[in-house]
Amino acid sequence: MTGPSPQPVTAPAEKAAKQRLLSLDVFRGITVAAMILVNNPGSWNSVYGPLKHAPWHGCTPADLVFPFFLFIVGVAITYALSTLKDQPEKHNRAMLRIGKRSLILFGLGLFLALFPSFQFASVRIPGVLQRIAVVFLVCGILFLKTNVRTQVWLMTGLLVLYYVLMCFVPVPGVGYPNLEPTTNLAAWVDYSLLSGHLWKTTRVWDPEGVLSTLPAVATGLSGILTGHWLRRPVAPAEKVTWMFVFANAAIVAGLIWNYAFPINKSLWTSSYVLYTSGLALNGLALCYWLVDVKGYRNRTTPFVAFGVNAITAFFVAGLLPRILALIRFSGPEGKEISLQGWLYGNLFQPLLPLYLASLTWAILYVLLFLGLVWWMYRRKIIIKV
Secondary structure (H helix, E strand, O other), X not given: OOOOOOOOOOHHHHHHHHOOOHHHHHHHHHHHHHHHHHHOOOOOOOOOXXXXXXXXXXXXXXXXXXXXXXXHHHHHHHHHHHHHHOOHHHHHHHHHHHHHHHHHHHHHHHHHHHOOOOOHHHOOOOOHHHHHHHHHHHHHHHHHHOOHHHHHHHHHHHHHHHHHHHHHOOOOOOOOOOOOOOOOHHHHHXXXXXXXXXXXXXXXXXXXXXXXXXXXXHHHHHHHHHHHHHHOOOOHHHHHHHHHHHHHHHHHHHHHHOOOOOOEOOOOOHHHHHHHHHHHHHHHHHHHHHHHHOOOOOOOHHHHHHHHOHHHHHHHHHXXXXXXXXXXXXXXXXXXXXXXXXXXXXXXXXXXXXXXXXXXXHHHHHHHHHHHHHHHHHOOOOOOO
């Protein structure tokens, strides 16, 4: 993201530019904790509205979690690779490392999709970790090989291209462009390329599908541009001011575009990219001002612990319910029940109203993983892929 010409650098600004961005760990930790909360209710039939994804068009708080994470991936790329960007002789090695990390992330996502049945013939190929892997790969290479101006144009171009494809290109077999769940162009691409390997809820399209990865890359680029701005040697107050300006401009632009190209997480529409990137930038700006500038760090440790082991927390949190579902025994009327079903049905449902019981289960699930990552953080155990 660009702003006015930098003013003379102050000593605090120079120091801030060189320090680790603790606020990014905090913001990442908040996002991962929210992701675990949203993904693990006690019962999917009893979920409060803000923790549900929008049925189609629209955006709920739950719909902010994934784009926030991709935005954070972009910011982290800027900080991780900046020292290599001006050393072209090291680019090949860096890109190999980026490729390796992407393959590991993609493999972890496939493992979660396969476990425990390992039905390769029908495994879902797209997924959350898979999309993170692809965005990390593409954005990492673009960061190394392009300048800021090119990255701005690429982000803009991807959003406009996706809008044109989705809203003006006729869908084969349908005959007209549309944004309905099963008949839009992205659904046609998903079914044509990945039939039999899509989200089991729909089987004919995927919320992390092929074509919608284009605007997801734009979300990652919005984080990269934010990282460029944060690393500029200007006073922190100026940084934060312009971050809020750009954030709210993006939100307004997304809301305006919503009238022509509705905000939609499943399609990852261009308006959704602008709207969620703006909200993410607001959140990071607030964290940066409070944590890195003002130094309010006393109560940030739980989020930092989640933030530095984000992938570990997310992967294990996705694995545990599958393991609990494997442990089964006879329940009432001779029906089999999983250990998770027994725990929730006997310890939560009888004591609380249904929706509150479901939320309490999810909160305790987050706290369980907070215990894990806190223990790792205290012992300086950081698992990186």
